[in-house]
Structures are given as C-alpha cells and as structure tokens.
Amino acid sequence: MDQALTIADLKDMAGARVPRMFFDYADSGSWTEGTYRANGDDLGSILFEQRVAVDLSNRTTRSEMAGREVSMPVALAPTGLTGMQHADGEILGARAAARFGVPFTLSTMSICSIEAVAAATDTLFWFQLYVMRDLDFVDNLIERAEAAGCDALVLTLDLQILGQRHKDIRNGLGAPPKLGLSSLLQMASRPRWCVDMLRTRNRSFGNIIGHAKNVSDLSSLSSWTAEQFDPELNWGKIARIRNKWPRKLILKGIMNADDARMAAENGADAIVVSNHGGRQLDGAPSSISVLASVVDAVGDRVEVHFDGGISSGQDVLRALALGAKGTYIGRSWLYGLGAGGEAGVRRALEIIRNELDLTMAFCGERDVRNVGRHILHSVAEQAA
Numbered sequence: 161m162d163q164a165l166t167i168a169d170l171k172d173m174a175g176a177r178v179p180r181m182f183f184d185y186a187d188s189g190s191w192t193e194g195t196y197r198a199n200g201d202d203l204g205s206i207l208f209e210q211r212v213a214v215d216l217s218n219r220t221t222r223s224e225m226a227g228r229e230v231s232m233p234v235a236l237a238p239t240g241l242t243g244m245q246h247a248d249g250e251i252l253g254a255r256a257a258a259r260f261g262v263p264f265t266l267s268t269m270s271i272c273s274i275e276a277v278a279a280a281t282d283t284l285f286w287f288q289l290y291v292m293r294d295l296d297f298v299d300n301l302i303e304r305a306e307a308a309g310c311d312a313l314v315l316t317l318d319l320q321i322l323g324q325r326h327k328d329i330r331n332g333l334g335a336p337p338k339l340g341l342s343s344l345l346q347m348a349s350r351p352r353w354c355v356d357m358l359r360t361r362n363r364s365f366g367n368i369i370g371h372a373k374n375v376s377d378l379s380s381l382s383s384w385t386a387e388q389f390d391p392e393l394n395w396g397k398i399a400r401i402r403n404k405w406p407r408k409l410i411l412k413g414i415m416n417a418d419d420a421r422m423a424a425e426n427g428a429d430a431i432v433v434s435n436h437g438g439r440q441l442d443g444a445p446s447s448i449s450v451l452a453s454v455v456d457a458v459g460d461r462v463e464v465h466f467d468g469g470i471s472s473g474q475d476v477l478r479a480l481a482l483g484a485k486g487t488y489i490g491r492s493w494l495y496g497l498g499a500g501g502e503a504g505v506r507r508a509l510e511i512i513r514n515e516l517d518l519t520m521a522f523c524g525e526r527d528v529r530n531v532g533r534h535i536l537h538s539v540a541e542q543a544a
C-alpha cells in the first residue's frame with residue numbers, strides 16, 4: 161500500500177482488483193456526469209494563499225464533528241453496496257476509521273448489517289437512513305441503530321427518487337440486477353475478489369433481507385427497493401424522525417440556503433452540503449460552489465459539513481476554508497478499500513491527512529480549527 165502516493169494511485173489499483181461493474185458503480189454520476197465532474201474540477205480551481213516566516217511547529221489536525229472528537233475533520237461517507245467493492249467492505253471501512261480516529265457512516269443499503277458492523281468493531285459508528293414508505297421498517301432501522309450504539313443518524317434527503325446512471329444499466333446493475341455472461345466474466349477476471357467473496361457470508365443487503373416484509377432474496381429485494389424510497393418525504397416526516405431519534409441528527413443532501421434554514425428550524429444538529437457525489441440531479445452546481453452561501457445562511461445555528469469531489473487533503477482544506485466544520489469522503493475511501501481492504505482505507509486516510517497537514521502549514525496555520533477564508537488566494541475567494 162505504501163506505493164500508493166495519491167488517491168488516484170488507489171483508484172488505479174482498485175480498477176485492477178474490483179470487477180468492472182462494481183468499480184463503475186463507484187466511478188459514475190448520473191446522466192452526463194457533469195455534476196460529478198464539476199465537484200472535483202471546482203474544488204481543484206480554488207487557490208491557496210502562501211505564507212512564510214510563521215512558526216509551523218506543533219501542528220494539529222484534531223477537531224470535532226457532531227460532538228465527536230476526530231483526528232481530522234474527515235468522515236467516511238455512507239456508500240451502498242460497499243461489501244461488493246471488497247468482501248466485508250463495511251466492516252473493514254469501520255475498523256480503519258476507528259483506528260484512525262475518524263467517524264464511519266454505515267449506509268442503509270450496506271451489505272454488512274448494522275449488527276454485523278457493531279459486532280466486528282469496538283468504536284461507535286454513524287448510521288445513514290433512507291426514508292422508505294414502510295414506516296415500520298424505518299422505525300425498526302432507527303431502533304436497531306440506537307441499540308447498536310450509533311451516536312449519530314445521518315438522514316439522506318436527496319434520494320426520494322433515483323437518478324439514472326447509464327453505466328449501471330449497461331453493466332446489468334439496474335433494478336432488478338441482471339447477472340448475464342458479461343457480469344460473470346467480469347467477476348471471473350478478478351479471482352482474488354472472488355476468493356474473498358466466497359469466504360464471507362455477507363453477500364446481500366444485510367439491513368434489509370429478513371427485516372423488511374416480503375423480502376427474502378435478491379430478486380424480491382430489488383423490486384422492493386425500487387418501490388420503497390418515499391417520494392412524499394417532507395419536513396413533517398423529518399420532524400417525526402427527529403422526535404424518534406434521541407442522539408445527533410445530521411441532514412444530508414442540502415444544496416440551498418432556504419433548505420439549510422429549514423433544517424436548522426427542524427432540529428438538525430448538522431447538515432451536509434452534498435449533491436450525492438453527482439449521482440442524483442445532473443446539472444446541479446458542484447457542492448463546493450454553494451458551500452459558502454449555505455454557511456452564510458445558517459451561521460452558527462447548525463454545524464455545516466461538506467462532501468463532493470474530495471480527492472485530496474487539499475480539497476478537505478478548501479472546504480474547511482469556506483466554512484465547513486467537517487467533511488466526508490465517498491469514492492476516495494472506496495478506492496482505498498478496493499485497492500487493499502482495511503490497509504487500503506487506512507492508506508487513503510494517511511494520504512489525505514498528510515496533504516491536509518502540509519497544505520495547512522504552507523498557508524501559515526498550525527491548527528485546523530483556525531482555518532478560514534483568509535487561507536485562500538483572493539481570486540479564488542471571489543470565484544467561490
């Protein structure tokens with residue numbers, strides 16, 4: 161793993177180890193993928209202000225996210241089907257995050273269940289909830305997350321309906337999934353992945369099978385999922401979940417100042433400025449381009465987090481400079497996972513922390529909590 165110097169190196173390694181259909185599932189956005197690309201491009205265009213002759217000893221990247229102390233303000237974002245990037249992917253991601261001192265967020269659509277992740281790790285993780293039509297199932301998920309000790313619930317608001325990713329349909333990863341000859345060949349061409357998958361029992365959606373009514377296998381699951389995301393999700397339903405969940409509530413998928421104010425009014429502890437990594441509304445602006453306006457709209461009333469396009473510690477610093485208190489990485493940790501399991505996720509986190517620390521220092525700051533718009537070059541600040 162030490163040979164990987166950048167997240168792009170990990171992505172190349174993952175491409176060689178993960179079957180094409182699952183690699184593409186991560187490396188894709190909806191329709192033209194314009195928003196997916198803009199997330200990364202717009203981050204990259206933000207310039208830093210170089211400072212000199214500043215004492216740069218005793219630096220720290222320690223901070224807090226949603227009441228949790230973190231070794232750097234970077235959480236692992238919730239990602240569905242992660243146990244298909246690598247056998248037991250969610251367990252390995254949770255372990256790597258725990259050992260690194262950053263939060264891990266388990267997706268509703270994970271392969272390993274809440275209970276399996278809780279049993280395999282000794283640090284608390286966050287649970288991401290999708291609101292489904294079946295309220296009993298939603299309530300049951302909330303209770304399971306509480307029983308597992310999850311200290312924050314991340315409620316995703318931007319997936320009432322599903323964006324379309326052409327690559328998934330072409331690869332047979334639509335609903336229902338089609339395991340044709342081409343998918344089988346893709347898997348057979350990754351023998352190491354196959355051997356690991358044969359060794360684990362976690363091969364289907366662990367939070368759903370056996371818990372949702374009328375879902376017993378993958379084919380009943382796919383029709384259930386397609387019908388289940390609640391198209392009627394509204395602030396009243398969010399308030400109902402707020403009342404049920406006693407710990408930190410993080411609302412994910414906010415891209416608009418009015419929505420951010422509504423989130424604050426409805427009792428969110430934190431919001432995530434996010435366009436789902438460019439996987440939902442193609443043609444939406446990059447998430448970094450709206451971050452400052454959301455921060456300005458809510459001030460200190462709610463903690464603002466950010467995701468979308470982070471592929472380096474420099475990108476983390478750009479988001480912090482524009483007012484985010486914490487960030488999440490999606491694909492960056494998935495590529496690490498695909499490249500080398502737990503060690504690969506750890507490597508992704510090491511790369512990001514090193515880049516974050518050095519860039520902060522070049523900008524003349526020693527403590528990540530003091531980072532602000534002053535570390536950005538003014539041309540970039542105007543553009544943002």
Ligand SMILES: Cc1cc2nc3c(=O)[nH]c(=O)nc-3n(C[C@H](O)[C@H](O)[C@H](O)COP(=O)(O)O)c2cc1C
Binds near residue numbers: 470492
């Ligand atoms: C493969 C994949 C699966 C995802 N699944 C979920 C999910 O189950 N729940 C969710 O809230 N967000 C999901 N997301 C969105 C991420 O949580 C996050 O918002 C996004 O990946 C951030 O962008 P980045 O990948 O550029 O870092 C997924 C993203 C990817 C790439």
